[in-house]
Amino acid sequence: MAATIADVAARAGVSTATVSRVLSGAGVARAPTRDRVLAAARDLDYRPSGIARALKRRETRTFGLLVTDIGNPFYPQVVRAVESAAHERGYGIVLGNGGDDPERELEHLDLLVERRVDGIIVASSRMTARHAAFLRRSPVPIVLVNATAAGSGIPAVATAHRRGAEMAAAHLVGLGHRVIGHIGAPSEHAAAAEREAGVRDALVGLPDPVVVQGDGHVEGGATAVGALIDSGVTAIACYNDLTAIGALRALRGAGMRVPQDVSVIGFDDIEMAAWTDPPLTTIRQPTGELGRWAVERLLGALNGSGSNGVEPRELEPELVVRGSTGQPSA
Amino acid sequence: MAATIADVAARAGVSTATVSRVLSGAGVARAPTRDRVLAAARDLDYRPSGIARALKRRETRTFGLLVTDIGNPFYPQVVRAVESAAHERGYGIVLGNGGDDPERELEHLDLLVERRVDGIIVASSRMTARHAAFLRRSPVPIVLVNATAAGSGIPAVATAHRRGAEMAAAHLVGLGHRVIGHIGAPSEHAAAAEREAGVRDALVGLPDPVVVQGDGHVEGGATAVGALIDSGVTAIACYNDLTAIGALRALRGAGMRVPQDVSVIGFDDIEMAAWTDPPLTTIRQPTGELGRWAVERLLGALNGSGSNGVEPRELEPELVVRGSTGQPSA
DNA sequence: CTCGCCACTTCAACCGGTTTCGGCATGAGA
């Protein structure tokens, strides 16, 4: 049985109040008293109960982090970023993995509030109406990352998807491509429409992009290429890196060389993007900043300094040029 | 301010004891009483405080999960597996990411016990002496996954690395390869020695493997290939998939075809293994079972049914043949 | 009519900390 504060107090010959004060650094104590307490705590290998403290203080110093699917390689990056930022500020993370099942996500949300986390970070690319309903009435502060619940007034921080996609397409145009393809994602993905709009933004004065629907995964990218291959596109802007990797594979399978015959650009800059063949040119999401901002914003809400504005904060992505894009062959 | 059990009790005109019993399903209550309580709880949108409950019950229904580096694509798989298994049993997960820094890992361990998690799952490929010391004196049950603290008596569950590596090498030998290379990992990686031993196991009566040191990442695999390329090996068994992906790239860069000129086999079966070019033949770690076993074992320790034996439980890996291995060219 | 039992309910004591408030010395100033 672990030692309690009462054990320490008894051993040091003081009250629990004094032990608490000494160990928390608050309040004052004479040196001899302090030393006795410290010694007793050390002897007993005392560790204060975060539970008891949380009950009294009404804060757990814990955030909930809900991700759509940690199997998708983009999410570990945000998990890492959030965990790291939270840890720096003295907060722990309890993780909920939706596993691509909205029902489970809701279940997790309930459990998180029951655990009395101080705030919840929702990194879910697909928002249902039920989600929005929950979020609106949530008893704890919430911040959305890369997701929006339009008009809900819930703070959000996201990559500037539209600008990112525009940068991607602009890169292709700059290389000399004129007719370019886009492999999109199902509309449940919050960013799908924005990214498609982004590529259109870059194509003013040029032919509309040829857009095909993928699924946000490798498979979808691979099959979507089939529909693009005879359309005369010389470059493909993909919804995300996974899609791009699928495209790369399918292209090679069809005997086309990347980037000589067709250029491919992704989005996210997952770690694997650097290791494909050829290495994938892509748009890097600022995951580190995303995570930091998310916890910063939660912290702000906790300190009552409340809304840093309700409009979603957008973070700038970055073009990283690698080997999968090049000039079109004459 | 959230409603407490006292609020519900007042509104229903009963005592908190009754509310507690009704909501927890334990004990009996007359139908009208129960209905009043339920109605009051609903009206007030009451959610019991897991904190208060944890304090009284002396259990948080939470496990700590410490991973070496969630940036390594193997770990998200175990996170998912553990999270899922824990969730099924009604447990939540608080996540600690070591970020490849042993110091941080220790720090996390301390925080986890302060948070009074009911058990800790440590998925750390690299154990230091400090780790072992902590684990030995831990006040909460611990289980190691894919790690061993030899002789510490700490329960562990791991993939049968040695057998897995043997399967890998045996696959190559079966294909007709005679002189094969091995790209290993630094010895801090718990499984490094075992996996190397495994490939030797499969090579009885054949030349010793040519072994080169990698780093467990893509870079290391790529550079290690340089030392292997002129050694006459026709196949390479890699420490893990990341290493294999590096090898694949470097091989292609050197103008060698896989698997025609040289075969490559990995270990882990991370998701990306299926999407390399060619798709990677590899040894699949049973991450799902690993996770399930880890939580099962923790649960066992909690129920006092204690040790299911102290010797590490080994789970069988599985050979998955894809495109990166083939017969040696004559 | 009284008693005992049974089915519900309430009382109150925890769980392990934090924090407010007040008490006790001690020393300075009058």
Add this chain to the structure above:
DNA sequence: TCTCATGCCGAAACCGGTTGAAGTGGCGAG
């Protein structure tokens, strides 16, 4: 010597649930 401020420290009241023990009312049996 008395007053009073000051510095330390302890008593006790929480925080929000759970749970064993005690209490209450209704009802059948004697």
